[in-house]
Structure formats: structure tokens, C-alpha cells
Amino acid sequence: MSISESSWLKFGLFTVGLGQSFVFVLVPPLARELGLTEIQTSLIFAISALAWATTSAFWGRASDRYGRRNIAILGLVGYAVSLIALITPLFLAERNILSITLLFPALVLGRLINGLVGSATRPASFAYVADVSSKNERTLKFARLESSFLLGTVAGPLLGGFLFLITKETPFYVFSFFAFIAAVGIYTKLEPTNKNESKNSNSISKIRWYSNTVWPFLAFAAVLSLCQSSLLQSIGFYITDLFGNSPDILIMISMTFALLSISTIFSQYIFTDAFPIDNYNLIFFGTILLVFAYFTMAFYPRISIYYLSIIILGFGFGMTRPALASSLSLAQNPDNQGSAAGYLGSVIPIGHMTTPFIAMPIYSINPSYLYYFSSILCIGLILFIILHPVIRHIESK
Numbered sequence: 227m228s229i230s231e232s233s234w235l236k237f238g239l240f241t242v243g244l245g246q247s248f249v250f251v252l253v254p255p256l257a258r259e260l261g262l263t264e265i266q267t268s269l270i271f272a273i274s275a276l277a278w279a280t281t282s283a284f285w286g287r288a289s290d291r292y293g294r295r296n297i298a299i300l301g302l303v304g305y306a307v308s309l310i311a312l313i314t315p316l317f318l319a320e321r322n323i324l325s326i327t328l329l330f331p332a333l334v335l336g337r338l339i340n341g342l343v344g345s346a347t348r349p350a351s352f353a354y355v356a357d358v359s360s361k362n363e364r365t366l367k368f369a370r371l372e373s374s375f376l377l378g379t380v381a382g383p384l385l386g387g388f389l390f391l392i393t394k395e396t397p398f399y400v401f402s403f404f405a406f407i408a409a410v411g412i413y414t415k416l417e418p419t420n421k422n423e424s425k426n427s428n429s430i431s432k433i434r435w436y437s438n439t440v441w442p443f444l445a446f447a448a449v450l451s452l453c454q455s456s457l458l459q460s461i462g463f464y465i466t467d468l469f470g471n472s473p474d475i476l477i478m479i480s481m482t483f484a485l486l487s488i489s490t491i492f493s494q495y496i497f498t499d500a501f502p503i504d505n506y507n508l509i510f511f512g513t514i515l516l517v518f519a520y521f522t523m524a525f526y527p528r529i530s531i532y533y534l535s536i537i538i539l540g541f542g543f544g545m546t547r548p549a550l551a552s553s554l555s556l557a558q559n560p561d562n563q564g565s566a567a568g569y570l571g572s573v574i575p576i577g578h579m580t581t582p583f584i585a586m587p588i589y590s591i592n593p594s595y596l597y598y599f600s601s602i603l604c605i606g607l608i609l610f611i612i613l614h615p616v617i618r619h620i621e622s623k
């Protein structure tokens with residue numbers, strides 16, 4: 227895989243990270259300011275996540291049959307359109323052009339585009355990397371691809387905050403434009419690589435989500451998704467509720483997302499590149515860090531402890547996510563890399579789907595209870611790692 231090819235692919239995920247992080251920074255407080263409740267705001271993301279979960283496996287299989295490049299481009303175009311469709315209702319409602327009663331369904335529709343079509347980019351991208359990487363370097367390659375997305379999540383609040391000074395809509399239009407550029411670059415530079423493009427689709431052996439080499443990783447990813455999604459969707463509310471008197475609320479929220487992403491990227495570099503650790507230990511010790519961080523965050527509701535816990539969470543997610551994706555990929559044959567990536571992509575949004583019904587009601591009782599709950603879930607994951615034979619005998623990096 228040449229530098230130009232990998233750079234365009236990584237830039238595509240970088241642009242996705244830009245918009246995804248800034249959406250979580252701006253949309254929740256702005257939507258609440260316009261009259262939507264926390265549950266309604268979470269539902270906007272939950273409905274999109276449901277669409278993402280429904281279509282991600284389909285796009286993964288489609289990339290096996292029709293090419294990684296084509297499906298990745300389609301996803302980027304869908305993501306770019308969704309950004310414009312999401313900010314436009316907020317823009318119109320603020321100026322009393324759009325009725326508040328129509329704001330919620332309009333936001334759902336805008337975000338839904340991302341779930342239906344934007345979900346294509348990730349499985350196609352990771353399947354492409356699986357096609358061109360050896361087993362020994364799979365974890366490292368996946369970590370670098372994941373880091374591109376995370377760099378976008380770091381830059382999103384920073385660049386978005388600067389563009390926000392122009393207008394609230396400017397960041398969304400700029401990030402959308404970047405995604406179109408990435409799509410053009412991938413189209414012109416990325417060469418077809420997966421072997422299945424030249425095969426009859428009926429000849430491709432299929433895996434299912436319940437296959438023995440698939441479902442344990444999906445179960446782990448689903449629980450991890452709930453822990454992470456409930457954190458992401460509660461950050462804006464948590465900081466506003468605890469430190470609402472501060473005039474720098476948006477800066478504090480942006481700082482939280484930046485710390486989480488930077489620590490995740492740093493963790494991935496340290497433990498997959500500089501001092502590589504095998505996949506089992508990455509998942510096991512990464513989950514232990516998550517337990518500690520969630521418990522500390524709940525027990526000490528102070529901003530300094532909160533930021534420290536966020537950094538530790540970043541380390542935990544930085545260790546578990548690439549190792550989980552790599553382990554799932556290594557357990558499959560070359561014909562099913564797209565399908566495996568698609569199945570994983572389909573369970574990652576489960577957290578966003580269930581957060582309004584599980585996490586936010588717990589948060590509404592007491593914000594700290596949510597983080598205690600996440601800590602308990604991660605303890606369950608540790609037991610699953612130790613007891614389940616497929617997870618316990620993960621193939622090393």
C-alpha cells in the first residue's frame with residue numbers, strides 16, 4: 227500500500243472524526259437551548275445508530291463484492307451530506323424559520339443519513355487495510371487507521387471552535403467539503419485490492435454474526451460501545467450540570483473531548499507501535515483501566531479528577547479498540563474481511579442506540595450513577611475475557 231493510497235484513506239477517516247466529535251460538542255447543548263430534552267437529543271443519535279447498526283454489515287459485505295474503494299467513497303459522500311442536513315434545521319430554528327415542533331424530526335432525518343450511508347466508510351477502510359497487511363502487522367495498521375479518525379476527533383473541536391467564531395454553521399460546511407475532497411482523492415489514488423472483486427459473489431464463503439469466531443468479539447464490542455457512548459453523550463450535560471456557572475462551558479467540553487482523543491492516540495502509539503503488546507493483554511489491561519477510570523470519575527466529582535479519569539479512559543480505549551478489531555480480523559479468512567469489519571461496525575453503534583433507554587435514565591437520577599454502572603459493565607467484561615475460550619486464546623498481534 228503506497229503512501230499516497232494510505233494517506234487518502236486515513237484522510238477520509240480523519241474528516242469523519244472532525245464532524246463526529248464536533249457534532250457531540252455543539253448539538254446537545256444547542257438542541258437543549260432550543261427546547262429539546264436530553265432524551266430527545268439522545269434519540270437523535272440513537273436512531274442514527276440503529277440505522278448504522280442495520281446497514282454496516284451490509285456495507286461490509288458489499289465491499290467484499292463491489293470493492294473497498296467504491297463503498298468507502300459512498301460512505302464519505304453520505305457523511306458529508308448528513309453534516310449539512312444536520313446543521314440546517316438548527317440554523318433555521320434559531321432564526322424562527324423552522325417551527326420548533328419540526329426541529330426534532332428534522333434533526334433525526336439529518337443524522338439518519340449518516341447512519342444509513344455514512345456507515346459504509348469504516349468497514350470498507352478496515353477491510354482494505356486487512357487486504358494489504360500481514361497478520362504480524364495487522365494490529366499496528368488498524369491502530370494507525372483508528373488514530374487517523376481519532377486525530378480528527380481531536381482537531382474537530384479545536385478547528386470547529388475557531389470556525390464557530392465565523393458562524394455556527396461554518397464548521398459543518400467546511401468539514402463536509404473536506405469529506406468530498408477525501409472521496410475524490412480515494413477515487414483517483416486507491417487501487418482495487420480485495421481479491422473478491424474478481425470473483426463471483428456466490429462463490430464467497432460467508433460468515434454470520436453468530437459464528438464462533440465472530441460473536442464473542444461482537445458481544446465484547448457491544449458492551450464497550452455502551453460504556454463509551456454513554457460517556458460521549460453525557461459529557462456535555464455532565465460538565466454543564468456540575469460547572470454551569472463557568473463562562474467557558476464550551477471550552478471545557480471541547481477540552482474533555484480533546485483529552486480523551488489525545489490520550490487514546492498516545493496509548494495506541496505506545497502499546498501497538500513503540501512497545502507493542504499482544505492483543506489479549508491489550509484487551510485485558512485496557513479494560514482494567516476503564517474500570518478504574520469510571521469508578522474514580524463517579525466517586526470524585528471534581529473537574530481535575532474528571533480530566534484525569536478522561537485521560538485514563540483514553541488509554542483504556544486506545545488499548546482495547548484496535549486489539550479487538552485486529553483479533554476479529556485475524557480470526558477470519560481473506561474472503562470475509564469486509565463482512566467481519568461490517569459486523570463489528572454494526573455493533574459499535576449499539577451504545578448510541580441504548581444510551582437513551584439505559585444510560586440517560588440512570589444519569590437523570592444521579593450523574594455519578596452512570597459512571598458506576600459503566601464500571602460494573604467493564605468488570606463483567608474482565609470476567610468474560612478470563613472465562614471465554616475464544617477471547618482467552620486470542621491470536622497475538
